[in-house]
Amino acid sequence: MYDVVIVGAGITGTFIARELSRYELKILLIDKENDISNGTTKANTAIIHAGFDAPYNSKMGYFNVRGNPMFDKICKELDVPFKRIGSLVLAFNQEDLITIEKLFENGLKSKIPQMEILDGKQAKKIEPNISDDVKGALYARTAGIIGPWELAIALAENAMENGVELKLNTEVQDITKSNNGYKIVTNLGNIITKIIVNCAGIYADKLNNMVSDKKLNIIPKKGQYYLLDKMAGNLVNKVIFQCPTEKGKGVVVTPTVHGNLIVGPDSEIIEEREDTRTETLRLKYIKEVATRSVPNIPFEQVITTFAGVRAEPDTGDFIIEEVEDSPGFINVAGIKSPGLSASPAIAEYVVNLVGNIYGGLNESKNFNPYRKKVIRFAELSDEEKDRLIKENPKYGNIICRCETVTEGEILDAIHRKAGARTVDGIKRRARPGSGRCQGGFCLPRVMEILAREMNEEIEKTLKDGLGSYILTGKTK
Ligand SMILES: Cc1cc2nc3c(=O)[nH]c(=O)nc-3n(C[C@H](O)[C@H](O)[C@H](O)COP(=O)(O)OP(=O)(O)OC[C@H]3O[C@@H](n4cnc5c(N)ncnc54)[C@H](O)[C@@H]3O)c2cc1C
Incomplete structure (x- = not known):
């Protein structure tokens, strides 16, 4: 039985997972997609708003203004561009x-x-x-301005380093209440937990409506x-x-x-x-x-x-609360803009909600806030590049010429915790294919590396979401 299951590995779910990993809790983060941040978090304007736009007395305003100054520290700890x-x-x-x-x-x-x-x-x-x-x-x-998916990926990686389990390709299909918690029915079997944190983005209403009579509409x-x-x-x-x-x-x-x-x-x-x-x-x-x-x-x-x-809620404001008729079920719903800017403060608040349910949380002595630094070859000096290539010749093999991304960086993107399993997953982590030619030259090479490292046939390589095969048949 888990203490907390977080549904949704977008920016809110990954932030909450990372902040909860500071405590002695058995935590599972699940997502129906095959990568972190494959929902709204991968496609937005990537602005950390100052916070003057949302009404000062709304939840959007409150969490945005509180969240904004928190980005400097977290982005330093996790080596995320900001x-x-x-x-x-x-x-x-x-x-x-x-x-x-x-x-x-x-x-x-x-x-x-x-x-x-x-x-x-x-x-x-x-x-x-x-x-x-x-x-x-x-x-x-x-x-x-920030790299939103880079932050979500880094948060998931750091959460895993601190003991959080991650299950991708795991879709919540139903939730039933049990004596001291919930049974979550997924396509990959049942999960039992005391607390659920619903961070399901544009589907957060569906999850809420599985357990509560107070219906939501996104x-x-x-x-x-x-x-x-x-x-x-x-x-x-x-x-x-x-x-x-x-x-x-x-x-x-x-x-x-x-x-x-x-x-x-x-x-x-x-x-x-x-x-x-x-x-x-x-x-x-x-x-x-x-x-x-x-x-x-x-x-x-x-x-x-x-x-x-x-994910526009029909109430017009973020919905961040324990559901009245479903104790232990916490909604983080209707997280439209400025949800990215608000995410650190939302996570802080949800940790308090979880703490209140448990009557206090014990801090984990082993929590490590830092993530292993990411090598960005293009940003290194000539001397640093030279040294790195001598240490590991894979950094001397340029795969993406537009963005100067090396094989070494792609291998790192695949083999880290919460590592990439698709071509776009590698693109989001190391940027091959993000340049002017949008992968026109490097796509086959990235596919080869991914298939080799996953020990899979290249035909099985996915561009992004489930079923997004790139090679579908012979042309000659
Ligand atoms: C056009 C646009 C521009 C924006 N610009 C900004 C901006 O500049 N600044 C800003 O602060 N905010 C901005 N936002 C808002 C911001 O992007 C969102 O608030 C934020 O990304 C929401 O994150 P999330 O984790 O709540 O949702 P998501 O990132 O959508 O994550 C939800 C996750 O839940 C998973 N999921 C859903 N259903 C299930 C299920 N049944 N089982 C398992 N998993 C499930 C999904 O696969 C998904 O990965 C913008 C949004 C949009 C769309």
């Missing part, structure tokens, strides 16, 4: 100027530090490529994006927002933590929860809106498009 670059909300007219004033006041109520209202000239001075039509801006220095809302080549990465230095509307925070132009430029998202309610297709008309709309902020975005340098799905 840059505090600041953000601007642009105002183009009188109405927008009133909106940024309101956002500023909301931020002050939440005690967000280092915010100021700039006039158009001041905004242009710090961000020269924004439109000449900008009349003012809300500048928040504490906003940042509305899936898709957002689409362009990702541009690193040549466009310096077009802006900060996260560039427009004023939020009732649909959300609107189209953003921002550098990524790896030096690309990202443009998006839009917002669209969808029928199928996992529909992450991109569409020409939607992308055209994003292009039109984004060029209002930054007129000279070089869209000819787009290297890919993608989409993510928000």
